[in-house]
Amino acid sequence: MLKEAQTRLREATRVAVLTGAGISAPSGIPTFRDPGGLWKEFRIEDYATPEAYARDPERVWAWYAWRYRKIQAARPNRAHELLARLEAEKGEGFVLVTQNIDGLHQRAGSRRVIELHGNIARARCEWCDARVPLPPPEAFTPPPTCPRCTSRMRPDVVWFGEFLPEKALAAAERAFAEAEVALVIGTSAAVEPAASLGRYARWSGAYLIEINPEPTPLTPLAHCALRMGAVEGLEALLAPPAEDQPEGDLPKP
């Protein structure tokens, strides 16, 4: 299974990747639904819905400012770097769709990134929709004020019950529908519409690879399910083919 997945990925010109919180776990950023995850400690209804923000914007901003500081102090890990390298190899045919709002893919060098759920380092005006990057954490006191219309700004992330950015979702769906190989890494596949991207690819004839230490609803559809972490899985998947390894590396007969 791994050998075929390596060959498929090596030969593919159109590759679509979907990442979730699991790819940033090795960078020390908590996931959501694992033991110790954010939704085990905090209620979604108190921090990640428009109603929570309308009820208590200060509390929601304090929570996002706390996450923003943690994320800015984190560094991209080897899995982020390997995906940036894969993008450099594949060029135009490569699309990286992420549910993460941590920006670590871009900090690792990925450029062809579609952020489905926004980015924690950006704010959006509640009135005129202007978007601005947040100042560095040490110089940031929420809530930011819109430089254009002076209204209060909110985190530029997608909350539960909100629509995803239309263009981003359309581009992500197209990438997965057209992919020869779809690679889904570090997501519980619990939240739509991102969770369906792997299925679209599979139904459109793509070779589907999943990397996750745990099974997910997508696992039964995967041609190759690597039950391992993002770093180990990508290193295994992107390892040079055995015949390319110098003699010395081949296992002794």
Ligand code: APR
């Ligand atoms: N490598 C790969 N996968 C990992 C690792 C790792 N080192 N550690 C954990 N995982 C896997 C877990 O097994 C789990 O399947 O990452 C997944 C994390 O799942 P969630 O916490 O549900 O995160 P995610 O799938 O990204 O959530 C989707 O839900 O709360 C919303 O907006 C939020 O974007 C998020 C969305």
